[in-house]
Amino acid sequence: MTNMDTLWLAPALVCYALSAVIFIAGRLTRTSRASGWAIYLLGAGVIFHALDLTARGFQAGNIPVGNFAQALSFFAWLTALASLLLIVRLQMAVIGAYSVGVVAATLGASAIMMKGGRIVLPASLQSVWLPIHVTLAILGFSMFVLASSVSLVYLAYESQLKAKRPLGPASERPPSLEKLDRINYSLLGWGFALLSLAIITGAIWADATWGHFWSWEPVESWSLTIWILYAALLEARLTVGWRGRRAAALTIVVFLVLVGSFVGVSLIDPGKHGGWFG
Amino acid sequence: MEQTLFILGVNHRTAAVAVRERLAYADREIAPALGRLKSHATAISEAAILSTCNRVEVVGVGADPVRALEEAAEFVAADRKVPLEAFADTLYRLEGRDAARHLFRVGASLDSMVVGEPQILGQVKLAYANAAEAGTVGLVLHRSFHKAFSVAKRVRKATLIGHGSVSISSAAVALAGQIFDSLKDKTVMLMGAGKMAELTARQLRSLGIESLIITSRTFDNAVGLARGLGGTAVPFDSYKPYLKFVDIVIGSVAVTRPVIAPDEFEGIIKERRYKPIFLIDLGVPRNFDERMNSLENVYLYDIDDLSQVVHKSRAEREHEAERAEEIVELEVEAFWRWMNGLDLVPTIKDIRYSIDRLRDLELGRHRSWLSTLEPAERTRVELLTRGLTNKLLHRILQGLRTSGVNTPDGAYAAEVARKLLCGEISATGANLEALGTDHDDEDDF
Structure with missing residues (x-):
């Protein structure tokens, strides 16, 4: 496990997970009071995650899709970014319970599968x-x-x-x-x-x-x-x-x-x- | 003489409509009735009558509340020609703080049949205006009513008591907003000329619906309504082709069976290419077959479905009402302190301001002469006038403080002083600027 790998991935995962939990709780209780926090957390997750991907991209010399785990991570990031845009631009916080849930789960799976070391294509x-x-x-x-x-x-x-x-x-x-x-x-x-x-x-x-x-x-x-x-x-x-x-x-x-x-x-x-x- | 607020009345909880309707006053009868009350009742110094579908109340002031209440009850019985025994046990009699609380709760729509309905405040304002017209408003009623108005406003702002759909038409309109994103580009068809259907159409109109088609068994009715609402009238035997492109249909035709068969409607749905359609069935018997609700992208709400929605919102309002009660309680407390003269501060402030203003005005009038004076002399004049107003003010405040601060008499003295010195509009002279009725809620109760 290299240091660069884990420095940003963990905070990204935590942010996504918390964001998803808030969105899901809001959906279950039929309120949107806390969705502002969920949106901020999602945004923070996207930034941490971007730093992680950039670091890996430099290692790979290309976009970081060298293995299935990395491809999943990249997919999670694009989905998180697209969710964020949709939620903020079109007031669609209600989808967060699903889409951010997918993001958190995917990145979680990716993190478990992620092997240490340098991945070169x-x-x-x-x-x-x-x-x-x-x-x-x-x-x-x-x-x-x-x-x-x-x-x-x-x-x-x-x-x-x-x-x-x-x-x-x-x-x-x-x-x-x-x-x-x-x-x-x-x-x-x-x-x-x-x-x-x-x-x-x-x-x-x-x-x-x-x-x-x-x-x-x-x-x-x-x-x-x-x-x-x-x-x-x-x-x-x-x-x-x-x-x-x-x-x-x-x-x-x-x-x-x-x-x-x-x-x-x-x-x-x-x-x-x-x-x-x- | 200790003047106390009292309220005698019946409402929808204590008395059946059979009793209420016999006691009720039409709007124009109220001022003359108050005149009669004033000349007959010796223990009542101020009075107003609030009469709505849900309540008849005499809000009054008297030095001996027990006697005043007795006189009020006898007056209502005699004036409405209903024997007192017929309604004596439906009457509530409140005095002092309880009466104030009741008045505030009524104004804030906490005592209404539909909690939070907005009309009551307008009716309370009208009761005040009628009493002012009859010349039966004095200091205590003036203060009590105005406080009731402000409490009502505060409750409406601070709670969700006026939210949710508590009428059939507003529930239908809210549903339209959950199905359709914007109503601007939608078309509404009004079938039949029922009152509630018309009301619903009007509300949709006010939310931006531009295209309105009206059909009715009697074509003249459709034409008349089309003129009133601004729409297109269509004969009843040729409305069906329009179903292909309308988005909302409001049905209120008097029929014995549904106007359209489900399988015929299914064909129309296919022709519409499954464009969503909202059917609002206000007819009894129902205009639309309930099976149509299961067709794709068809949303059918009949009168019972809408009533259910209304019941739910009402329950939510009751919940908000608990918060509103807390606000009212705080306001009653503050009001009572004020009533009893414990709170002289606002009066003192007003008097000070008023006297200072008089001085400023006088100095202003002599500005040109003052400017010819030496600076030292000018200062002298300023000091002299300031000394004079300060002495005057001091004397008045001293007098107010010693005239029994925490007695109603003290409050009277303060009010008299305020009136004399601030030239405030007299309480009986109808301070009616606040009488415009609120229309910030589209509910139709």
């Missing part, structure tokens, strides 16, 4: 395409995490309204269903665009390195599958008008497929993307 992966391809892919994942968080909130609120139980006092009025649905839609759109670009840049990079765009390795196949699922989801919304509850539920289902496939693939047969396991 193999020469074949040292390329300008690495940061582009990986950042696009991981940022796309983050968007899907946020979309799913918004969808969970939507489903909870919607069933409350259908069951004729309105959403608490006006002073703490949560976002309206219309707003949640709209945000879900735009997050899906962004996620889909990022995923598309990640696939394209990955193909270009593969062609440059190995001489072929596509090799039907597991991560590639699953990415394509998920791309098709998201495309269908967006298409159904635009043409048939699948929105609201149905769109929210499907957002969560597709996200579960995404998580299941990537975790499964990483454990069983990572292929070229197995660089993650260092």
Whole structure:
């Protein structure tokens, strides 16, 4: 375990965990009184975490995605940053219970898996395409995490309204269903665009390195599958008008497929993307 | 003579509406009634009558509260031609501090049927105005009512007692805000011309709804309402195509069965491409089939659902009321000290200010002459006038302090002095600037 590694990671993890606990408690007790603190903690976590990633990036000579643990950490950071923006800019503190929960859990898992020592990427992966391809892919994942968080909130609120139980006092009025649905839609759109670009840049990079765009390795196949699922989801919304509850539920289902496939693939047969396991 | 506040009355808790309606006064009857009260009752020196749907109260002042209360009860019985035995056991009789507390609680809407409803304060202000008009307001009532107004204001600011939807229409409007983000770009359809439906539409209008479609069995009614609310009237046999694009439908048509079948509506929902729609069913019998609530992105609330929402908010208000009671208690305490003259400070301050101002005015009038004087002479004049006002002030304050500081008489003396020296508007001369009714709450009780 090198010193640089742990200097910033622990405080980042503590901040995320506390922030998540406050958000979750607020969600359970249906109040938003303490959410200001949760937002500050999230911001502090993002800063500590950024310092940690920078330190690791200098060690790796590239963005720090040398193994699965590092990739998870990078994903946690992008998700935390995106959550923070969404929460502050669009007054969506209510999603914090989910998205910041995911951030804390992911970084926790990453910290447990994180092996000490210097991680250097193999020469074949040292390329300008690495940061582009990986950042696009991981940022796309983050968007899907946020979309799913918004969808969970939507489903909870919607069933409350259908069951004729309105959403608490006006002073703490949560976002309206219309707003949640709209945000879900735009997050899906962004996620889909990022995923598309990640696939394209990955193909270009593969062609440059190995001489072929596509090799039907597991991560590639699953990415394509998920791309098709998201495309269908967006298409159904635009043409048939699948929105609201149905769109929210499907957002969560597709996200579960995404998580299941990537975790499964990483454990069983990572292929070229197995660089993650260092 | 020790003047004490008293209140005699019935309210929604002590008396059934059958009793209350026999005792109630119409607004215009109150001033003449107070005139009769003044000429008949010898033990009552000041009086006001507060009469609403939920209460009839005589708020008065007398040196002998027991006798004053007796006279008030006899007066109400005679004036309303209801035998006293018929309502004697529904009457409450309060005096002194209890009466003040009651008046403050009523004004702060803590004694209302719907706790926190905003109308009562306006009604209390009206009672005061009527009494002022009849010339039956004296010092004690003047102070008591004005304090009640300020306590009400404070309670409303410091607690959530006025929050939540406590009426059907405001509950419906609040729900619309939970379904839709902005109401500006939404379209409302009003089906039927029921009073509550109209009220709901009005409230939605005030929140920014611009597009309003009105349909009614009687087309003329729809046209009339469209003119009043600013919308488009549509004949009742051709409203259905509009369901494709409206966002909120308020139903209050008199029907024997739902206006639209669930499967027909399902077709419309598909045509709308599942755009959310909020159905507010204010009709009895209901206008919409309750099964429609289970359709995708359809939110149907009937009158019972809305009542439930209202009940919940009311319960929350009751909770806030506990905090409000604490505020009232503190205010009663402070008020009582003030009433009994223990607190001369405000009066002394006013008198000092007033006398200083008189001096400044006089000096100002002679400014040009003063400027011709030598500096030493000018100082002399200043000292002379200052000495004069200080002596005067000292004498008045001395007199007030020795005239029995903690007796109501002392308070009277202070008030008289204040009136004479500060030229304050006389208590009976209706200090009505505070009488505008509050409309900061859109509830319709």
